[in-house]
Amino acid sequence: MNIQTEYVTKQPVVMRILSQSMAENRLGHAYIFEGPRGIGKRDVALWLTKAQFCLQATSDQAVCDACMNCRRIAERNHPDVHFVAPEGASIKTHQIKELKQTFVKRGMESDKKIIIIDEAEKMTAKSANSLLKFIEEPDADVLILFLTTAVQRLLPTIQSRCQLLKFQPLATSVLVKELEANGVSEARGRVVAHLTQSVTEAVAMATDEWFAEARKHVVQLYGYLRMADPMAFIFIQTDWMSHFKEKQQVQTGLDLLLALYEDKLHVQLMSEQPLICMQQAKMIQQDALQGKVTNTTNEITHILTAKKRLEANVGAQLTMEELVLTFIAQSDQGGN
Template structure:
């Protein structure tokens, strides 16, 4: 499967718009690609760049991905594809001036150019205003792509001159497939895709030993609550609290715990359901034989209640001990 097909599966609405615009020669001069991190904005920007320079394109594959130009764009070394990204915390006026000087020259290999501004919301007011006239009156062969996860931070005068294209959060299975393609095992990819907000976060957690330990402790807590595992109160004191040291980490811990109960709920309702927690599937299938739907939903509500209390000043160890006692008391 080529990049075009991958992106179509990931962002069908955005990609159908671009494909139709290219085939009918109606591609706008500038677009604002907006959406959360990990939704494919950068990959789409590269693909759009490749469609401008591909040597082997067809109506079915607008960028072959394998010709010399496509490979150079993929590796960020095509002379007529220009990237602008934050230098530190912002995109500064000096960066824009240097870029405009470069873009004022003739294309190195053709009359076409692409300008991709990554994290465009990081532009200072001065740098954004400096680009304004350039965006209003671009060179005829220029394609301008602004990428942002925070479109509200882009100056309205800039937004009004670009065509917005929204990138939606990835469908779960597409997110999982994306992580598997990065070399992450499916059983871990399904968990990561369930709790990470984007691919970047998922990749970071995959490489973090802390996340593996967090997942391990969460499963042990569930086993202690419902099987012959470590006493849950003891586990909270000796294992859980040393791992989940602040409210952000504890929030993730409760999300990981909730995944097991959600799997149990769905397994109760659907024999064909594929669990998120694949490694615990056998245990969870045993649990649905002795736990009613009422039990499962009530225990999930206890966990959700604990999550709601995280924003208060309640002692987090006390919060977790109360959660354990409430579930055990059912």
């Protein structure tokens, strides 16, 4: 199945807007693609880019995926197409400067240029302003695609100049079924579907040993936290930190922990939503009955705060230790 056929089914609104705009020759100069991780923003950005350059594109924007241009775009090797992703924590001004220089230096093959900015919320204000100058030049034929998981985190200067296209999340049940068709059990499928919308990424996670071990660590940590057991603090130092070494891994760990508390909240609210962590259902239901909704929402807030602190480059161990202490302190105040 090619990308276009796949996404006409998965993201019909986005695809219709883009196809129609191309057919009527009124594609904008800047778009924001917003949607959860793995939803296909990059795939659609690549398809749109190919549709601009494909040597054999048909009138309905079907790209050939085989011509020289399509192949160079797929290999990120087309002189008029530029990909920008954060270097470390942000997209820096020098990256945009370099981009400008390549535009000037390289013998361009066409007048059109396309810039795809991944994790666009990580642009500094200076980089963003410098980039936006591209689309303000009167005779520039530039298309900029900002990809992000959260449009409200983009700078207002970007938001106000772009057309927003929201990628709709796939229903979890649809994703879990697709995963089952790929040999992933429902129990495991529900957990990975909580972390990504990409079937490929989800299948990889579901079969990854590190991930299976990470799940065990998270359930163990939850076991300590629900009892307000100070062992949680030692567990972070002795076990947790040696398994969750990279920042991204700690984020995954926190997302998995979050899933348990979200389940607890859903049970407390008597929501009909199926549990994410089916295998821990008994423990979650018990905790839900014994705890208060306000405490669960506080616990969820603590985890989200920890995620933000990591994002802001606070050390992983410090973040985790503080999180654990906050949970224990809440329970000392008669929390649970």
